Amino acid sequence: MTKHQIIQMIHKETGLPRKDVTLVVERFIEIMKKTLLSKEKVSLKGFGIFKVKWRKARVGRNPATREKIPIPPRWRIVFEPSPKIKIGED
Numbered sequence: 001m002t003k004h005q006i007i008q009m010i011h012k013e014t015g016l017p018r019k020d021v022t023l024v025v026e027r028f029i030e031i032m033k034k035t036l037l038s039k040e041k042v043s044l045k046g047f048g049i050f051k052v053k054w055r056k057a058r059v060g061r062n063p064a065t066r067e068k069i070p071i072p073p074r075w076r077i078v079f080e081p082s083p084k085i086k087i088g089e090d
Contacts, residue, residue, distance in 0.1 A: 048081040
């Protein structure tokens with residue numbers, strides 16, 4: 001699902017003007033980016049937690065040539081889903 005599709009769905013389900021929905025969705029995304037860039041977590045009850053974790057340097061491998069490649073350390077955004085989200089279960 002794309003940002004555009006999310007905006008369309010919210011617009012249809014709420015009847016709010018598309019312009020207002022777009023503004024709110026884009027502002028929400030900007031707030032999430034700003035929060036994650038400051039290394040804080042974003043917790044959405046019933047959905048999950050977005051947080052930033054440090055990954056150590058490691059050695060990877062080029063799958064085509066099998067050559068070893070050093071992978072530098074870096075920050076990663078990870079998502080931990082809420083137990084309420086169960087994929088593949090009916």
